[in-house]
Amino acid sequence: MAQTYEQILTDRSRFYQMRGRRPQNQPKNDAAAQDTKVRELREALGPLSVRSLKFCTDACLRRYLEARNWNVDKAHKMLEETLKWRSTFKPEEIRWHEVAHEGETGKVSKANFHDRLGRTVLIMRPGKQNTASLEGNIRHLVYLMENAILNLPEGQEQMSWLIDFNGWSLNTNVPIKTARDIIYILQNHYPERLAIVVLYSPPRIFEAFWKVVKYFVDKKTNEKIRFVYPNNKDSVELMKKFFDAENLPSEFGGKATMKYDHEEFSRLMTQDDIKTTKFWGFDSNPNHDTNGYSKDQVVAKTLSLASPAT
Known part of the structure; x- marks a missing residue:
């Protein structure tokens, strides 16, 4: 006699249980298993x-x-x-005045807005690369990663990246070794921190660089990288899904105006350094950083580094 659909499902379920396997459409207590x-x-x-x-x-x-x-x-x-x-x-010990010179051009900065889920947004401008220091570039990015994490809203574990290719060329691009080391650190020491990475309107010549770099990118990370083009309908919809056009800078197809002010950004980072010190409990005095500098000393040192030489 022919089996009913329900009987087929029941027999199939028993078969997988005997095999020690679970069919994909069978529910399970994921929360309990993950807690274990x-x-x-x-x-x-x-x-x-x-x-x-x-x-x-x-x-x-x-x-x-x-x-x-x-x-x-x-x-x-x-x-x-x-x-x-x-x-x-010691990424939690890096302070802004130690890496401020790397950020003078605004090549990487924390945005003054969040994405639609309230996540911190980091903006990258590879066309404004200003040093060739491997260690300097890595310490600067790690500092901003730690800062972005510190500023994530409660219950949120991930951040968004926006990469602006205005002014980018192979001459301003970081060396392959630097890119490889940065990717390694992000994938292995900051797993599941990226929600989305938007490569906005990259030039064709970037494809040659990407063909080399993508071999260092694992599958999970690669799935979060999006090539976005302003005249592409799917790209426009993607940006709408993740970002509010009123907050999004015009460089990324939004309506906001964005101008990087290194001195103002340095003030904000210095204030966050006090928060970092307090969070990690380096010093019983909340007005001192991990190196024993007072808040006023850190501000003065940061602003002296942020101001252009005369």
């Missing part, structure tokens, strides 16, 4: 220093698990490498 893996990962990490414990929140562990398809062993290895990197690179 978070606990397993935390146990695998063992005792942590105060600073590492501050970093390894449950949300952090979830991001590393997500980056490794919820494989605890792989996520553990990845997170251990990050903790080693953070112990030597």
